[in-house]
Amino acid sequence: MKNQLNRLSEYVARWLSSAFKQQYQNDQYQSSQPLSSPQKLGSDLDHQRQAELQFRSALDNAPTLIWMSDPEAQCTYFNQTWLTFTGRSLKQELGTGWLAGVHPDDYQQCIDTYLSAFEARQPFTIEHRLRRASGEYRWVLNNGAPHCLENHEFIGYIGSCVDITDLKQATLQTASHAGSHMLYDSTHPDGSIHSSLSQGEPVLAAHGQVSQQGETRQDITMTKLTETSLSEWEEQNQAILSAIPDILAVISSEGIYLNYSYNQFSGQLIQPETIDPTGLHVSEVLPPEVASMCLAAVRQALETGEIQIYEQPVQCGDIIQSEETRVVPYQADKVLCIVRNISDRQQIENSLHPSKARQHALVQALPDLIMRLSRDGIYLDFFSNSDFQGIEAQDTLFDTHASLPPDLAQRRCNAIQTALETGELQIYEHEIWLDGTLRIEECRVIPCHDDQVLVIGRDITDRKRSTAQLAIQNELLARIARGEPLANILDTLVQKIEQNLPGALCSIMLLDDMNCLQLHAGQSLPQTYTQRLYNLPIGEGRGSCGTAAFRQQTVITADIATDPLWAAYRQKPLEHGLKACWSTPIVTADDRVLGVFGVYYQTVRSPLPDELEILGQIANIAGIAIEREQAEARIRQSEEQLRLTEILHQCQ
Known part of the structure; x- marks a missing residue:
């Protein structure tokens, strides 16, 4: 029984492998085409969708349960027959979800067999019980085989399951009639088959094993049932293959047609002059130049083990049509030839070529x-x-x-x-x-x-940041116009920038009359570090901020630990986890340095162009606020001097 059921499963597996490879090649062609614009992408994919739908329809209507896994042993596909059988959705079955339907008694054996075969990249066959939508467990013969592309790349497994419950029951019943008075109950929901035996009669196990007394009749019955099943399955699969609008032919290494299939109702292809060329040489069927190309491809496929693809024009009455031929190594001395009419595809490609070029250029832009x-x-x-x-x-x-x-x-x-x-x-x-x-x-x-x-x-990061920066500028300028204290404005400026630059720790230091920097804002920096940011002289090699004020230009230190500007100062920032510092001088219109705006990071990094732009904008706003404060201070000083002068004048 097992050998003959294996013949059935192997037949399905061969058909699946051939079908998947054909579909893969079609997908490869489609994926090589430039992506259409969003407005036309849907309509441009109609031809591909029709082919995909036809392929998926063939799989979903196959009378066997079909599955496929990826190289990590995770199942990635189940056909509609499987989903109808189990009553579960595709999402539920994907990955290892399908194991939920395996009978608990068969669970471990099923996993061990599957993973062992997977690691060895070997085909496997296992009988186990699978729960169907009604809750009843049914015996299935699960056959899997490794799936490789034409370049021998392993991409997972393809398998199929055949329901053998009825076959098991028929076998058991036949054995009972042959040598016992067994009374069989119906199959239980767990898939086991129970029997009532008289003492001394042959024992029947749950897996359908019988004593030697009934083996001969059992083998005959199982053979007949299996042959019937094979015949039915082959007829149904042949019906599926006949729906494919291609010429399918098996050709020997000598160029003899061994098998041939053609969908006469497709209207897509030219049949050879002979209706059935089986037994004939390709040179007796095809034009000389086409036969020569075919023989060369057959030899190349058998020598390399790789799929050969070529195209040729074929005369059909007054029309010359284009055909694509794929020659697939089938056995050591045989190949499978798949011939497809690609005239329509080429006409569409030729007509769409200018528009596709424009669309591709548009998408690229x-x-x-x-x-x-x-x-x-x-x-x-x-x-x-x-x-x-x-x-x-x-x-x-x-x-x-x-x-x-x-x-x-x-x-x-x-x-x-x-x-x-x-x-x-x-x-x-x-x-x-x-x-x-x-x-x-x-x-x-x-x-x-x-x-x-x-x-x-x-x-939209730049757009969002621009909007945020504009809002910050407007708010700060409004605060400046209202005459708010400079300390409040600088604190708000630092807080807003830290919100707009995640991970940034900002500071503003102002230059005093002694050309030393004094910290005026920097609440986010460690307090033990900010205590050292007072009375810092400016000059070359005095960290990022001191050097920026001295040079009157932005200084970027991506890594404090290695930048020579920090040679005498790097210990303290590194102790506090500060690893990068970007500094921009705050300068007036007449190139007078007012202070420095600094940005620290706890990671080694350099600024992006838009971040550099932010530094410049913030430095400008800070400069406006500082200059206004200094101007108001000068006015207050002048007013105080004037008041003192008036008092002295009155005293005189």
Whole structure:
């Protein structure tokens, strides 16, 4: 029984492997095409979707349970037949979720067999019980095989399950009629088969094993049942294959047609002149130049073990059509040839080439991250001119939950569901740490199909910072105009900048009449460190702030521990965890230094261009406030002198 059921499972596995490789090649072609603009992306994908739908329909309508796993032994696909059988969703079954349906008594054996075969990259076959939607456990024959691409890259396993419960019951019943008076109950929900035996009669185990008395008749019955099942399965799978609009042919190493299949109702391809070329040489069927190309590809495929692909024009009456042929190594001395009419595709490519070039140039110019995702958050297409590509998946068929932090992934999936349910554009913003810098991304989720969306991500950090900086400038200028004390203005300025530059610890030091810097604002810095920021002389090599005031230009120290400007001063900041310092002088319009604006970080880093711009803007605002304070001080001093003069005059 097991050998013949294995024949059935191996037949399904071979068909699956061939089908998946064909689909993979089609996907490779599609992925090589430039991504369309958001407005036309949906319509440009119609041809690909039709091919995908036809392929998925064939799998979902296959009368066997089909599964597929990735190189990490996590299941990534189950066909609709499987999902209908188990009554569970695809999301529930993915990964290791499918094991929830395995009978507890078979659970460990199932895992051990699967993982052992996976580590050895070997096919495996195992019988176990699987719970169906009704809650009943059914016996299945699970057959899996390693799946490799044409370049021998291992990408996981492909497998199929056949329900053998009825076959087991029929076998047991046959054995009972042959040599016993066994009374069988119905199959229990746990999948076991119970029997009532008279003393001395053969014993029947739950796995269908019988004593030697019934083995001969059992083998005959099982053989007939298996042959019937094989015949039915082969007929149904042949029906599926016949729906594919390709010529399928098995050709020997000598160029003899061994098998041949053609969908005569597809209207897509030219049949060879002979309706069934089985047994004929390719030179008797194909034009000389096409036959020569075919034979060369057959030899190359068998020698290298790799798929060979070529295209050729074929005369059909007054029309010349283009055909693509894929030659797949099948056995040591055989190949599978898949011939497809690509005339329509080439015509579309030729007609769309100018527009595709324009669309590609347009997309290349967009400073955005553009993705096409499924309802479940699976990446189907990906294109980026944005820095955000570093945190997103760049391979298709990658999961959002695997490529984004959990909170961002959940927010993305919620927006996808809302967009598909309402048919409306969804817009949201989120913060992302990228290369040690906090960035802000705006995401637009656009429904483009019943189960797909476009997600356009744009870096709006600069826009947000510009808006925040403008608000800070307006607030500080208003405080200056109201005549608020300089100390309050400088404290507010430092607080606002620290909010706008996450991780920054800011300070403002003013230059006194002795050319020494005095700390006036810096509440976030460690107090034991700020106590040393008084009476600091300016000059070359006196840290970032002293040097910036002396040079009258911005000084950037990305690493205090190694910068020579800090050679005599680095011990104290390093003791307090301060590792970087950027300093910008506060200078008047007539190049008079008023002080220094400093930014410390507890990590080694250099500023981005927009952060340098912020330093300059803040230094200007601080300069306005300081100059106003100094001007008002001079006015107050003049008024006081005038008052004293008047008093002296009156006394005289």
